[in-house]
Amino acid sequence: MNYQPPLEDIHFILHDVLKAPAQLQALPSFADTDAELMRQVVDEAGKFIAQEVAPLQGVGDSIGCTFVDGKVITPPGFKDAYQAFWQAGWPALACAPEDGGQGLPAVLEAVLFEMLSGANHGWTMAPGLLHGAYECIKHHGSEALKAGYLEKVATGEWLATMCLTEPHAGSDLGLVRTRALPQADGSYRLSGTKIFISGGEHDLTDNIVHLVLARLPDAPAGPKGLSLFLAPKVLPDGSPNAIHCERIEEKMGLHGSPTCVMRFDEATGWMIGEPHRGLNAMFVMMNAARLHVGLQGIGLLEAAWQRADAYAKERRQMRAPKPKMSGTPDPIAEHPAMQRILATQRAWIDGGRVLAYRTAIELDIAKRHPDAARKHTAQQWCSLVTPVLKAAWTAQAFHGGSDCLQVFGGHGYVREWGIEQIVRDSRVTMIYEGTNEIQAIDLLVRKVMPDGGAGLSAMLQTLCEGLDKQLAAHSQFMRQVAELGQLTSTLMEASKADQELAYWVADDYLRAVALTLLAWAWLQIGDVVNPDTLNSDPARWTAAASAMRHWVLPEFDMRLDIINGRLAEIAMRPPYSS
Known part of the structure; x- marks a missing residue:
């Protein structure tokens, strides 16, 4: 099966959960960007991807690129699809109109590249750096370079x-x-x-x-x-x-x-x-790329889930205990072990979309909002959340994709079903654009510690505002926020005695932050899920929410235990002396 753009789910997160059109229309640049326009762009993108890009997934893997006399020949169909892609204006969605772009919000570009990555990661690597190169040339290039290259890169005519x-x-x-x-x-x-x-x-x-x-x-x-x-x-x-x-x-x-x-x-x-000062200019490109790699993780995990879910509904097998006396095997989608795998991946996908789409919205707020204080909080969100998205969701794409392969049993290990390709393709996302270990160090050492955790604390406290403290799910999230804040303060103090401490625990700290943000994202989903207004099966949302509570969020306490264990070792050492 080919990847199918999950348009209904995307619209639900954009419009019902995040209320993206209202947020964006508050910015003068997007006053005319209403819900109807956003829906039309996403739907047309989904149609193009399903028809032109997704069918090339298999041939891209089986034939691949060939190298002849210093030249690279891409797989059959890749060039035609790319020419159609840029000529239709898709690379230019979020670029400025004066540069040949369409001047649309960054979140629409984010949705586009999430779907592209799920449909065909190999093909999507080609236009994947255009947005970063465009921003780099636009903000740091000379007038001569802009005149010669900016529009060609903005439109995607040149990669x-x-x-x-x-x-x-x-x-x-x-x-x-x-x-x-x-x-x-x-x-x-x-x-x-x-x-x-x-x-x-x-x-x-x-x-x-x-x-x-x-x-x-x-x-x-x-x-x-x-x-x-x-x-x-x-x-x-x-x-x-x-x-x-x-x-x-x-x-x-x-x-x-x-x-x-x-x-x-x-x-x-x-x-x-x-x-x-080349790194100053290059980091504009790298930061844009890191958000898109996080989106790759979401898209790849969605693609793996789609294949596993479809297979689980068709594959029949006896199970015990069996709820009804019958000799007819059940679809394995009804087996608890398979339900757990599939619901857990949905929890990560849906929550990841909330965080990634909000980050894309915050990017535009940071660039365009008339209020300086609001621009600052938007930039702070992007700075803190981008490394979390990159590291946590690429890890989940690989490990969760491997879990989806497990649904197929032995069939998942052979090429016929396509799931093993997704697992192989997804592995590199944990490495490029700064390894996940570098993302964790970036978050803790470069983003959190310099201000004593004040920025992260302020961001999380803002997320707590307006929550009903009496609701169990809300109180769980606020507990995580409080414990993460206390842990950050303890780490700051203990780091004075052990300068390597932050580097030892950075991965666990990033996971704790990711799980806290994921808990908040699911509160936003839970606040608007209404079985009467959803066209899809509401059980799929409730199953994912249950997976969050039982199989995802308990990792938060585990990560804190790991860090606290390291802190306990430091506390037992002799007093620090320079």
């Missing part, structure tokens, strides 16, 4: 890459060695090798815009010595740039996306932003 990693330097960008020599005409000559470059070479578009981190001759050592450059595959005069694809990687998954080793042989490039 883009992010060239950071080198063979000796993974996440530690301070080790980057690629050199940039200034030229008399204001350009630079780039020399070096980059690895793991998604879409570094392909046949989908006529040109590829490479954004490359490199060092000037006078650059200081470390990450503060990096500058950012734009180096196109084809130069403005139509000649090829000195950029070569040496090979494509043979990967565990994502066979439909070429992961390239790229060699720059004094390639021509132009600086983006200021000298030695």
Whole structure:
């Protein structure tokens, strides 16, 4: 079966739970973006994805990309689908009209890429970096670069890459060695090798815009010595740039996306932003990419759930104890073990949508709201929640996808049913755009600790406002908030005695934050779920809510126990001495 865009569920989260149209229409830029327009865009996106992108999932994996004489040939159908995609205007949804975009809210772009990832992760890797490249060039590029490249990237006519990693330097960008020599005409000559470059070479578009981190001759050592450059595959005069694809990687998954080793042989490039401040410009691209990777996790888990749910409804097998005396086997969807797996994944998918869509809405509020205080709280939400979405939901895509494979039994382990491809494809989301361990360190060490946890506490307390303290579900959430706040204070104090403490417990801390946010998201869903107004089976929402209580949220206490165990060890040590 092919992935089916879950349009009804998406509309429910957008309109009923988050009331997105009302929030966005409060922003002057989106005064005309009403519910009808948002529904129309999402429905048309779903139709395009179901017809053009989802059917290519299997061929992308089985045939994959081929490498011939330095050129990459994408799987059959990929190029035609991409040309139809950009010519229909889909990459340009959230770009400014003056740049060739449609000026629509970021949340519609988020929905689009969630569905694309669920339908065909390999194909979606191609346009996946466009939004970040657009923002990077728009905010940091010179007027000349904007004139030559901004509209081409905004519309998706040209695709883009992010060239950071080198063979000796993974996440530690301070080790980057690629050199940039200034030229008399204001350009630079780039020399070096980059690895793991998604879409570094392909046949989908006529040109590829490479954004490359490199060092000037006078650059200081470390990450503060990096500058950012734009180096196109084809130069403005139509000649090829000195950029070569040496090979494509043979990967565990994502066979439909070429992961390239790229060699720059004094390639021509132009600086983006200021000298030695390349990371400032690049982080605009990386932060946008991290939200979209979180959305990939949601889309991939939805795709895995769809296959498992469909199979469970068809596959029949006897079970014990059997509720009725009959010799007819039941669909395994009625078996408690299968119900538990499927309902647990739904809890993560639905709650993740609430958080991811709200984050996309907050991005526009941070950019466009007239009130400075509201812009600040929106930016704070995005800063804190983005690493949580990236880490927790990509982990769930892989581990939850593996649980969905379990529903198939032995059939899940063979290629015929397609579920094993989703498990393989999803694994990389825990690694790229900053590993999940880096996301956890980013959250605790760089976002929470510098202000003593005040920002996170303020955000969570805001979520508590308006909740009925007498309702059991609400009181559970407020308990989590209180305990997380106390834990944060304890960690801050204990870190004075053990400077490595935060790095030991960062993963557990991020999971605790994720489960707290997930609990809040399900409160929002529970407040509006009404069996009389839902077209879908209301039992599916109540089953997921039950899974949240019984099988998901208990992990919160486990994570706190792990961290408290580490704290207890520190408390037993001799007093800290410098």
